Amino acid sequence: MAAVSKEEIMRIVEEYDKKDIRIATVCSHSSLQIFHGARVEGFKTIGIAISKKPRFYDAFPLAKPDEFIIVDSYEEIMDIEDELIERNAIVVPHGSFVEYLGHKNFMEFRVPTFGNRRVLEWESDRDKERLWLESAGIKMPRKIESPEKINFPVLVKYDGAKGGKGFFIAKDYAEFKIGIDYTKKYTIQEYILGTRYYLHYFYSPIDNSGYRLSRGSLYLMGIDRRDESNIDEMYKLGSQEELKKYGLFPSFVVTGNVPVVIRESLLERVFEMGASVVEKSFELFGGMIGPFCLESIVTDELEFRVFxxxxxxxxxxxxYIGGSPYTEMIEKDMSMGRRIAREIKNAIALNMLDEIIS
Incomplete structure (x- = not known):
């Protein structure tokens, strides 16, 4: 089956009852925030649960979906397309949804989806991602073409969104061979020393307030750092080199997140980077829509490297379900999940859903 076309999606949307649009996503990752934000903006919600309804939603009634659809696997989400369409659903994709449904299925998925699906091709392929970012003027860690040439610290990363799983540091070819899985596509980058900041943006093609671009507006919604197992605790046991003798190797599996406010003098560069990435996306694949994150390192020279x-x-x-220090200066209690729902709500009112879904 070929990728679903924008024209087909819009034909489906034309049949929707615009007064009964429902927001759907898979019960994982950031779904509590998405459902909560949708409810605040007046939408009914649909939780797609794998195997069974998660019990923990009962503990968060303001974020519990209005209804659940149970499937046995991510692949079976393809079998409930008609059911979602009958409910006037717009799907909000998150990292787990896209990673586990799979690129091919996601592109063929017939349910109207918030954002531009074409971005996945440029985000998930490390070479295309680098072309996009560097052509937008973003500085990135150097790419190492041959593992045999590793003679300084590098980070080895696999393609796709895996929450840091499988990433590892190597300082030479011998360490690379110990850690690598040759069955997966990987990229080798120089390891940059500095502080890691994950910059949360929202781009609206239909809103003309905020930080203006050539078309639409850009918002900074928040910033975080990440707790990673086991790298964040290994220092307590001594030298990593010594620990390797005992078969203990650092890993970068994300287990939690920590809020950050960046020094104010860096905000201009934060906005410049976000704006240039969005502007370049217009040229490469028709434009990015909605939330995105530049995962960056700030060096002791106060320079950004986006990895x-x-x-x-x-x-x-x-x-930031109750809002971040930055969104507090835009609108009280504005989370990313709520901002997505607000964008859908505004697009319905302006008859501009074609600008924000694919």
Missing amino acids: EISARIVAGTNL
């Missing part, structure tokens, strides 16, 4: 982009809502925004 990755996530072109959808990231789990770090879960810190």
